[in-house]
Amino acid sequence: MPALARLILWRLVTSLIVLVGVSMLIFAIARVIPGDPARIALGPNATPDQIEQLRDRLNLDEPIVVQYGIFLRDLSRGDLGTSLYTNRPVTTDIAQFLPATLELIMISGAMMILIGLPLGALSARYRDTWIDSLIRVVSLLGVSAPAFVWAVILMLLFAYFLPIFPVSGRLSEAHDIPRVTGFLLIDTLHAGNLAAFRNAAAHLVLPAFALALSGIGQAARLTRSNMIETYEKPYIEMAQSYGFPERRIARRYAFKPSLIPSLTIIGLDFAAMLGNAFLVEAVFAWPGLSRYGVEVILRKDLNAIVGTVLIISATFLIVNMIVDLALGIINPRIRHSQRSS
């Protein structure tokens, strides 16, 4: 499929340009720190000598363009520098904390699609009935509170009031699982420990749902409005006049075209989730990138801030590319338009 290949290539190039822009932006933000970052990092008791050493190590005396050049050179070798907070390579830190965050986000994303889209479709099919009103109010409520508020409410209801799920963390201490991928759902299965798998899954439910709620609301609202628009198209009327069953019309003729705009927004919602994960992780003491991210920001740990934001943005761009490709495969208009141009 050469058209699709060209689409992939084009997306890859654009994403790369955007990623370079992101690195410049975040680099610029990190370097406009008021005050001397070396002094802030070393604390008030540091000697001028130590500060000079650190300034030298971070190349802070070079012009900012040169600093950026050095940063790019190191980046091309997969080196994001050393964190001043943990004293380890930033890549090591991120590799340790990222899987927990990704696991949380992936489950949330799945919830968003598997709950949000059907809710929206249901709402559109039963438009202006009580089902529609109920779903609309619930999905609007979902987008109306920050993830940390939902996290607190869910925790109170389903971990304290009705103790169904664990309060915090990723895995009870009783389970000891060798770390292979960092994704506990995979690691526990890899270890063949089903009890630990169930335990890890139970720990995931509340944080993932708290994180997914606004996305579920968003997806449902969008799917509903798209499907209602589709329902007004003549081909639906034709299908209805042929006497096709409503269920089939809803599924095959109304839902499918509405998927396309919904998927685009799901890509954007994923960006919001990457940020909102910080809020949910804080409430549920989830050992992900959040605590590290907030800590390095408060300590003005330049290398770690730049590295963390860059990795998060790259993750977001990759997901959006996947979404775009999925759209290219689903939507014949996109698939074929590349060929003609």
Place this chain on the structure above:
Amino acid sequence: MKRTLMILLRNPLSAFGVLLVATVVLSALLADFIAPFPEHRGAVVDFANFNRAPEWPHLMGTDLVGRDLFSRILYAYRISLLLGVVVLSIAVPIGVTIGLLAGYLGGRAEYVLMRITDVFLSIPPLVLAMSIMGVLEPTLTNGMLAVTAMWWPWYARLVYNITRGEKEEGYVLAAEVIGASRAWVMFREILPNCVPSIVTKMTLDMGFVILIASSLSFLGLGVQPPTPDLGSMVADGATYLPDSWWLTVFPGLAILIAVFGFNLVGDALRELLGAEQ
């Protein structure tokens, strides 16, 4: 304006939204008169009454240093709304101008401006605001700056999309034919057609700015104590769950009520004005 309000009030759901928004705005404006303990907005301690469950005269209980939560929530609304108004009145003109320029001029200007917009949209909103807040001192002004920096691209996107459609319309071609300047076409011909979408988005965004600002302060990167802020109230109370539930539940619900109200009104406006998403 008056007609729009009448239509909004006729639908029960949007009328409820108007009611919520009015309540929030009035509580912020009249906090001095409504709050039972107006002095509790600041750094007051009353250890005789700390961490009390809701009971008269503390409708929503007291916080860890004995301040009346209800009073503090009213004053926190004031800060949140101020933040929303300031952020939007800076971000919207910037975003709208960039969107108009990129959409109408096309060519190289379009490519450069939209890629810059993409860069800002590629950093998760909260993460961008967090990193800006991290390097600056956490004050209210800087908080507004950080949120503004992440907000304008959405308006650039919105106006860009509308402009691209509108510039092929007859009225734009007509204006061009009689020799109207580019600035005239953009700001006097195309812009008025973007207004319904912009107004709708601004209504919805009043809620979302409140939401993001509270998220920042929840992480300790926003408004600093003793200024009352809904996000930091939830953060302070979160360690005292489940026993002192009022510390988190009431400020949390306060955020929900405000954002829900703006969302209800914004949604109704969207349908009424036929705005683009």
